[in-house]
Amino acid sequence: MLAMEKDFDSKLRIQSSNNSSSSTTSSSPSSASSTSSNNTDTGNVPRSKSFAFRAPQENFSIQDFELGKIYGVGSYSKVVRAKKKDTGVVYALKIMDKKFITKENKTAYVKLERIVLDQLDHPGIVRLFFTFQDSFSLYMALESCEGGELFDQITRKGRLSEDDARFYAAEVVDALEYIHNMGLIHRDIKPENLLLTGDGHIKVADFGSVKPMQDSRITVLPNAASDDKACTFVGTAAYVPPEVLNSSPATLGNDLWALGCTLYQMLSGTSPFKDASEWLIFQRIIARDIRFPDYFSDEAKDIIDRLLDVDPSRRPGAGSDGYAALKAHPFFEGVNWKNIRGETPPKLALEPVAQSGEGDHNDESSMNPTNAGDGSVRQSDGNLGASAAEATASVTRLASIESFDSKWQQFLEPGESVVMISMVKKLQKLTSKKVQLILTNKPKLIYVDPAKLLVKGNIIWSDNSNDLSVQVLSPSNFKICTPKKVMSFEDAKQRASQWKKAIENLQNR
């Protein structure tokens, strides 16, 4: 952890020029909007090995901020609304626990996101203003997106009108054109990572999976590059293109496929390759099994069909004429590409009032910055109407395909399918045991001894959260609570919140 702190420090203090002025001019959201532009010229992007970050590392402490609600919890971070006490400026503070990041080997991802966001300057991309750290945590002060996730808008509205979907898709296209021109592949485009400003404009977020292409204009520090380990993919199951499932290297076509899936989801309310388990989702993707609802216009069907081309180089935006082909598609007719940020956005659907558990926003432990990275329960995840398949498809890795082995089928009845499955550790006071935890659409929740292939426990299902609930303690650790028993589990793939979501979605189905 110390090494990481030093590493961050040294990388952040390479050059002092510009920094003092940038810290006063660029560390507030208002200055961001004045400097933001659609300009894809990278003249202002430092390209040498030694450079000063635009977003400086400040000597702030968490006490300098008044913390508000938790915007959300990621696999290794927590994002909290935070008002700087002296200036009154509101940020989205991304808090990462150093110990956890180091333990989980996420250092390279954190550095990469930091350095990439630092060099991106576009109104459609979440801006990084400054960073700071203390002994326990790293903090990134991001532009606060008060409108929440596009995912929540789709969930609250059921589905979007074609005009509204066109507006959001055009803003995403505009930001993606910039990202691709900078030589980056985002690799996790999906409605959860498309945030909205308070007035309803799109901001692309979550650059933790970003991949710089060979000719990238972005300067990447040593050890900050993301890796593509064999047998894993980066991204989210429901939005992954078929070539990635066949282990082809990432191209910008990945993002265009994901854009097609996202547009489909805006118009229909669900992603195109929806199914009861990741395994089935992958099968659908490989078979390119797409069904368009009747109410999709011909233009919408056509653009989605083209974006979901199995050949990544034929997706509009990936060809030799670049984004011109995508922007000229009849679906986008009438879009004023020169001034899309000047258009009036769709009206935001507001958060439904007080679901149970919503009061946790002010829960002291979740507001305690030293708990950063503890993966406290994601607050308003807006997922109540979403299917369990989609919830479980989120933030999962291809490695889980291997755990979806036919040997688990013997624990299913005919017609029953797996919603979520993980090799987890069942923690007891002094010992821990590896078990296969299996959630099915019945619903049924069992854990199985993986060596003896014996059911070791059947957790009595209840749709009532008083009788069955999941408590997330960290990205990896969670408890399943029933009136008689509390069972603790550790999921090495950090899917604690996904387990919670999957179980709750089945309870709310």
Ligand SMILES: Nc1ncnc2c1ncn2[C@@H]1O[C@H](COP(=O)(O)OP(=O)(O)OP(=O)(O)O)[C@@H](O)[C@H]1O
């Ligand atoms: N700038 C922001 N403004 C408002 N909310 C944000 C902002 N950035 C992130 N969030 C919210 O916080 C949640 C957690 O974000 P974070 O970047 O930590 O992880 P993630 O992208 O959700 O997940 P993962 O790291 O697992 O891919 C997001 O889902 C989003 O809803």
